[in-house]
Amino acid sequence: MQDYTVGQAADLLGLHVKTVRNYVRDGRLKAVKIGKQYRIAREDLEAFTGRTLSPPVPARQVEASSIVRIDGIDRLQMDRLSTMLLGALVGRPNGVRVELVYDEERANLKIIILGDLEMSAQVFRLVEALVRE
Numbered sequence: 001m002q003d004y005t006v007g008q009a010a011d012l013l014g015l016h017v018k019t020v021r022n023y024v025r026d027g028r029l030k031a032v033k034i035g036k037q038y039r040i041a042r043e044d045l046e047a048f049t050g051r052t053l054s055p056p057v058p059a060r061q062v063e064a065s066s067i068v069r070i071d072g073i074d075r076l077q078m079d080r081l082s083t084m085l086l087g088a089l090v091g092r093p094n095g096v097r098v099e100l101v102y103d104e105e106r107a108n109l110k111i112i113i114l115g116d117l118e119m120s121a122q123v124f125r126l127v128e129a130l131v132r133e
Helices: 006-013 017-026 042-049 075-089 117-132
Strands: 003-005 032-034 037-041 063-071 096-103 108-116
Touching: 003 006, 003 042, 006 017, 006 037, 006 042, 017 037, 037 042, 063 117, 075 096, 075 108, 075 117, 096 117, 108 117
Parallel strands: none
Antiparallel strands: 003 037, 032 037, 063 108, 096 108
């Protein structure tokens, strides 16, 4: 059984919170008081409106996970690239996570990028610019 706060019910009905609260207090809309808040059962809200409520659709998320491998990079180059890359990401909005794994024996660096598409694309462009320097 799903229930709603007065605020959620107001959003679903397109009404002001005070209007819904008044409906509850007047007895026009059935609700249960828990502590200082009212909870309105889905069935009671549907009975009040005379229509079936569709559940809220969760927001769509699209994420990417990628690994960029750079071969032939020595320790000094890797330190420089990783410092510049991670420094450029400081203070940016969350939405991407970057991890670096360096294999000194093979002289390769793996950059693991996890996050939303736009931020991942920005990281790709940044890596490309840093590698070309």
